[in-house]
Amino acid sequence: MILLSEDLHFARRYLREEALPSTFCAGCGLGTIANCFLKAANELGYNDLRQFVFCSGIGCSAWIPSPHFRADTIHTTHGRSLTVALGLRLVRPDLKVVVFGGDGDLTAIGLNHLVQSSRRNLDLTVIMANNMIYGQTGGQVAPTTPLGVKTSTTPFGSYEYPLDVSRLVAACGASYVARWTTYHAPQLKEAIKKALPKEGFSFVEAVTQCPSIFGRRIGKDEGVEMLQWFRENAIPISKAKDMQEQELADKIIVGEFVNVEKPGLLRKIRASKGEREVD
Amino acid sequence: MPAVGGTFIQMEDEIASMGAVIGASWGGVKSMTATSGPGFSLMQENIGLAIMTETPCVVVDVQRVGPSTGQATKCAQGDIMQTRWGTHGDHEIIALAPNSVQEMFTLTVKAFNLSEEYRTPVILLSDEIVSHLRERIDVPGEVELVDRKEILHPPFFSSGNESPKGMPPLGKGLAVSVTGSTHDSAGIRATTSPEIHRKLVEGLAYKIQLDRDKITDFEATGMEENNIGVISFGCTSRAVYDAIELVAAKGIRVAHLRLRTIWPFPEKAVCQLADLVHRILIPEMNLGQLSLEVQRVVPDRTRVIPFNKIGGGIAFTPAEIASAIAGNLEK
Numbered sequence: 146m147i148l149l150s151e152d153l154h155f156a157r158r159y160l161r162e163e164a165l166p167s168t169f170c171a172g173c174g175l176g177t178i179a180n181c182f183l184k185a186a187n188e189l190g191y192n193d194l195r196q197f198v199f200c201s202g203i204g205c206s207a208w209i210p211s212p213h214f215r216a217d218t219i220h221t222t223h224g225r226s227l228t229v230a231l232g233l234r235l236v237r238p239d240l241k242v243v244v245f246g247g248d249g250d251l252t253a254i255g256l257n258h259l260v261q262s263s264r265r266n267l268d269l270t271v272i273m274a275n276n277m278i279y280g281q282t283g284g285q286v287a288p289t290t291p292l293g294v295k296t297s298t299t300p301f302g303s304y305e306y307p308l309d310v311s312r313l314v315a316a317c318g319a320s321y322v323a324r325w326t327t328y329h330a331p332q333l334k335e336a337i338k339k340a341l342p343k344e345g346f347s348f349v350e351a352v353t354q355c356p357s358i359f360g361r362r363i364g365k366d367e368g369v370e371m372l373q374w375f376r377e378n379a380i381p382i383s384k385a386k387d388m389q390e391q392e393l394a395d396k397i398i399v400g401e402f403v404n405v406e407k408p409g410l411l412r413k414i415r416a417s418k419g420e421r422e423v424d
Numbered sequence: 425m426p427a428v429g430g431t432f433i434q435m436e437d438e439i440a441s442m443g444a445v446i447g448a449s450w451g452g453v454k455s456m457t458a459t460s461g462p463g464f465s466l467m468q469e470n471i472g473l474a475i476m477t478e479t480p481c482v483v484v485d486v487q488r489v490g491p492s493t494g495q496a497t498k499c500a501q502g503d504i505m506q507t508r509w510g511t512h513g514d515h516e517i518i519a520l521a522p523n524s525v526q527e528m529f530t531l532t533v534k535a536f537n538l539s540e541e542y543r544t545p546v547i548l549l550s551d552e553i554v555s556h557l558r559e560r561i562d563v564p565g566e567v568e569l570v571d572r573k574e575i576l577h578p579p580f581f582s583s584g585n586e587s588p589k590g591m592p593p594l595g596k597g598l599a600v601s602v603t604g605s606t607h608d609s610a611g612i613r614a615t616t617s618p619e620i621h622r623k624l625v626e627g628l629a630y631k632i633q634l635d636r637d638k639i640t641d642f643e644a645t646g647m648e649e650n651n652i653g654v655i656s657f658g659c660t661s662r663a664v665y666d667a668i669e670l671v672a673a674k675g676i677r678v679a680h681l682r683l684r685t686i687w688p689f690p691e692k693a694v695c696q697l698a699d700l701v702h703r704i705l706i707p708e709m710n711l712g713q714l715s716l717e718v719q720r721v722v723p724d725r726t727r728v729i730p731f732n733k734i735g736g737g738i739a740f741t742p743a744e745i746a747s748a749i750a751g752n753l754e755k
Contacts (some may be wrong), residue, residue, distance in 0.1 A: 161599070195597040211601060217594040219450060220603035221443065222473050228435065228443025235431050236451035239593050303581060384637045418426045
């Protein structure tokens with residue numbers, strides 16, 4: 146049964162009732178990210194999601210749109226959401242394409258496509274939930290896992306340097322890059338609001354808590370404890386500029402990394418066909 | 425492509441190409457990609473996604489020597505079984521094998537039509553020799569095309585004997601759920617139900633199996649009671665034509681079945697041939713992949729004679745095949 150009353154939470158109109166209650170674990174941050182996205186869409190004036198197509202790969206974050214959003218969704222193979230999204234975007238400039246993915250999906254198996262999509266300045270928005278581990282598959286080390294963290298595949302602590310994904314995407318040429326955490330929900334929502342209408346590739350990294358799989362490995366098995374950790378360790382990008390690398394170890398740099406006006410791939414393709422560039 | 429209103433993009437790898445083809449198809453256009461053996465291997469996971477999500481698309485595989493890098497740019501016919509079983513799980517596939525430039529044209533059109541009709545990826549299984557040929561072709565003034573049909577109400581996906589005759593469009597408020605996970609006919613994921621999974625996977629198979637005779641296409645010559653039959657496809661069939669003329673001079677008549685459809689396998693035609701002849705010679709540029717399939721379907725597998733040649737991209741000569749025909753008459 147679909148209830149649409151004024152008393153309901155604003156997000157209900159964007160959600161598939163049959164997908165509720167969500168299967169996300171207690172204390173998971175993905176609900177916060179879904180909430181921020183829907184709030185951003187709502188504030189941008191989208192009364193429903195019919196103009197959107199959501200593409201996702203494999204992992205918990207892929208489940209934010211599919212099955213939760215009442216929208217067209219394409220749930221693809223692991224790491225390949227961006228490739229399917231690109232094919233769709235090229236032939237349907239009328240649609241807004243948004244990719245949801247986790248750090249494992251987008252920066253391990255799918256990293257090449259993330260790099261190439263940023264380089265192409267492909268016209269779509271990526272929301273990357275970074276929980277610093279493979280949560281859904283049992284807590285294996287990810288390219289984003291901080292040094293020293295014990296995971297199921299690094300029982301003596303991770304010995305690999307983690308990837309700074311937002312800095313990488315910025316270096317590859319995206320139009321918009323921002324990183325916030327689920328503690329910074331209002332800022333996260335504002336970043337998504339800026340990302341969605343942006344021409345070119347817009348990337349929002351949401352550092353998020355996975356208390357069940359990651360948190361318990363660092364002694365914080367409650368969502369709230371992890372949010373406190375984010376609050377205490379987040380450094381605004383403006384402040385980080387004047388800090389030494391050693392001081393920034395274990396910190397989460399938050400804020401806008403890139404916000405520029407730059408022609409996206411669609412405009413570049415139109416121009417290459419000899420069509421007049423429209424400003 | 426832009427000149428005819430199309431879009432082309434060179435992706436970073438074949439995994440990405442296959443993904444983009446799937447995305448474009450869901451965008452409502454006809455889409456294709458082309459590769460050779462190694463790239464075809466990379467595409468296999470997303471070909472499975474296209475099968476599972478019932479996404480029409482065409483993949484051209486120009487067969488070359490493998491495994492691995494093998495002998496790059498050299499001809500082979502070793503992707504018969506990769507085409508059939510390259511992606512994991514139970515599934516059917518449609519694969520067409522051209523043997524001329526003209527058929528590269530006609531079978532590409534046919535591949536698109538079949539992909540729309542059955543909502544499935546179709547493989548155009550060419551080989552290096554056919555794909556590097558230069559021949560005159562006739563382009564007909566009008567080409568019969570199967571266009572995308574939109575369906576606006578579920579069922580959107582196959583289940584059991586029911587397969588939708590069309591595809592739900594995106595961007596029209598239908599909230600279409602497309603997923604590579606097991607799903608019901610409305611597209612809603614059902615990853616624990618054995619019943620929904622069985623119905624989906626059987627449905628994906630039935631829609632092709634039930635139309636096997638309609639889909640399969642072949643050229644049959646000399647189909648009368650004979651001592652020997654030959655089954656061929658792709659570049660090898662061109663040498664068979666000449667070999668048949670060579671042995672005809674010695675009074676040997678050959679029943680020749682040249683397959684344009686490799687998958688689904690033309691079982692009926694192969695069995696009809698087996699009823700007519702004592703022996704079936706199968707020349708192919710691999711170690712016997714098609715022979716294996718013929719042996720599977722004919723009543724007496726000992727009458728199937730594999731004739732294999734691999735490496736260097738060196739095709740069969742008509743004389744080699746003629747001598748194999750002559751040499752296997754009395755065994």
